[in-house]
Amino acid sequence: MPKEYRTIQEVAGPLMLVRGVEGVAFDELGEIELASGEKRRCKVLEINGTDALVQLFESSTGINLSNSKVRFLGRSMELGVSEDMLSRVFDGLGRPIDNGPEILPDKRMDINGLPMNPAARNYPQEFIQTGVSAIDGLNTLVRGQKLPIFSASGLPHAQLAAQIARQAKVRGTDEPFAVVFAAMGITFEESNYFIESFRESGALDRTVLFINLANDPAVERIATPRMALTAAEYLAFEKNMHVLVILTDITNYADALREVSAARKEVPGRRGYPGYMYTDLASLYERAGRQKGKNGSITMIPILTMPEDDKTHPIPDLTGYITEGQIILSRELYRKNIAPPIDVLPSLSRLKDKGIGKGKTRADHANTMNQLFAAYARGKECKELMVILGEAALTDIDKLYAKFADEFELQYVSQGYDTNRDIEETLAIGWKLLSILPRSELKRIKDEFLDEYYGK
Numbered sequence: 001m002p003k004e005y006r007t008i009q010e011v012a013g014p015l016m017l018v019r020g021v022e023g024v025a026f027d028e029l030g031e032i033e034l035a036s037g038e039k040r041r042c043k044v045l046e047i048n049g050t051d052a053l054v055q056l057f058e059s060s061t062g063i064n065l066s067n068s069k070v071r072f073l074g075r076s077m078e079l080g081v082s083e084d085m086l087s088r089v090f091d092g093l094g095r096p097i098d099n100g101p102e103i104l105p106d107k108r109m110d111i112n113g114l115p116m117n118p119a120a121r122n123y124p125q126e127f128i129q130t131g132v133s134a135i136d137g138l139n140t141l142v143r144g145q146k147l148p149i150f151s152a153s154g155l156p157h158a159q160l161a162a163q164i165a166r167q168a169k170v171r172g173t174d175e176p177f178a179v180v181f182a183a184m185g186i187t188f189e190e191s192n193y194f195i196e197s198f199r200e201s202g203a204l205d206r207t208v209l210f211i212n213l214a215n216d217p218a219v220e221r222i223a224t225p226r227m228a229l230t231a232a233e234y235l236a237f238e239k240n241m242h243v244l245v246i247l248t249d250i251t252n253y254a255d256a257l258r259e260v261s262a263a264r265k266e267v268p269g270r271r272g273y274p275g276y277m278y279t280d281l282a283s284l285y286e287r288a289g290r291q292k293g294k295n296g297s298i299t300m301i302p303i304l305t306m307p308e309d310d311k312t313h314p315i316p317d318l319t320g321y322i323t324e325g326q327i328i329l330s331r332e333l334y335r336k337n338i339a340p341p342i343d344v345l346p347s348l349s350r351l352k353d354k355g356i357g358k359g360k361t362r363a364d365h366a367n368t369m370n371q372l373f374a375a376y377a378r379g380k381e382c383k384e385l386m387v388i389l390g391e392a393a394l395t396d397i398d399k400l401y402a403k404f405a406d407e408f409e410l411q412y413v414s415q416g417y418d419t420n421r422d423i424e425e426t427l428a429i430g431w432k433l434l435s436i437l438p439r440s441e442l443k444r445i446k447d448e449f450l451d452e453y454y455g456k
Helices: 133-138 157-167 188-201 218-238 250-263 277-285 314-322 331-335 365-389 396-413 423-434 447-453
Strands: 008-012 015-018 029-033 039-048 051-056 069-072 078-081 088-091 107-110 127-129 149-151 177-186 207-213 242-248 289-291 297-305 325-328
Touching: 078 218, 107 218, 133 365, 133 396, 133 423, 149 157, 149 314, 157 177, 157 188, 157 242, 157 297, 177 188, 177 218, 177 250, 188 207, 207 218, 218 242, 218 250, 218 277, 218 297, 242 250, 250 277, 250 297, 250 314, 277 297, 277 314, 297 314, 314 325, 365 396, 365 423, 396 423
Parallel strands: 088 207, 149 297, 149 325, 177 207, 177 242, 242 297
Antiparallel strands: 008 015, 015 051, 029 039, 029 069, 039 051, 078 107, 289 297
């Protein structure tokens, strides 16, 4: 039985100081028992000699210093995992909130996980079809990859996240596929949208949801993505499933990190975020991947809203360093009613070449991808010239490129949030658009592919 302490010195907001403790470790879980017998959870933030600074997961209301007692549980936070977690909804601390029964765990796992040894990693190389042309065709997602979505406030990243979670699949195999969805600091309305959207499409059966609402404590928000990744590691590496992890919104997570850091009176770094935010984000993102000798994999799509649409802000900046590319949503396309408003030119998937080509998607994929990028970039330049110099200043071929850019946005990028396109359909739309341009312009495509698909 753990030792009880009745030596609470003071309570300030979510923090509590306990004196005279022995053998208590950093990050250890504790339990406070109030005079009424009510119990609340907490964790150790700092140890100084025999003083422990403790942070509460729930509110500190009603804690009486003289007759409340604290027990330290001798372990860090754990999640009880089992396959029954699929189709269930949990709060940020892994407690069921869908009125279903408690989970009977197969085993309990530490939520901080173990970093994967780089030598034990397998290279990501299998194509994942999300059903979204701008991702599948141009910024391909590969199994085991970390590909964040950089959004901005007011843009429809929630719809895109739900669409990918509903549609994503590994082609040509019947290997078990699951989605782990963690939402941090979102409103009740958003949380309802995700749950209903998964329920309607039947995707809930293969999904585990962890939901931390905006009014839940900040310290719980820090635990939420770790809970989700622990569930994903169990499903991927113990149950051989292919797991897609979607984390939204990383910005709320980083703000909670800043709040806790300020409560500990740590020296702030850029924009008040703690100096160790890079390491902290890496400890989440680097849990994705594939392990040698195991069939399962974890692919991750973190979603973040860039404050003031600024991709040099510390959160997108650090995220871009750790992950393999980014998908950027654009306010300009959103205003044109392009849905999803994915800006393909600054977006990038650093592993796209590994997941496409013969036997994975189709032999002409790489060529058409390069040609579409080049043609769209030139088309946008022609449109800018048209704004400055008027249409008369453009050559006939420039006008074709400008037309191509408009059609590309309308037909290729804009597909709505309910359309699920397989890769053949995405490639076919690409060829249809390239047929706007004369064959002599398509210098990035081999003749054999042009003979087979151009103008067909």
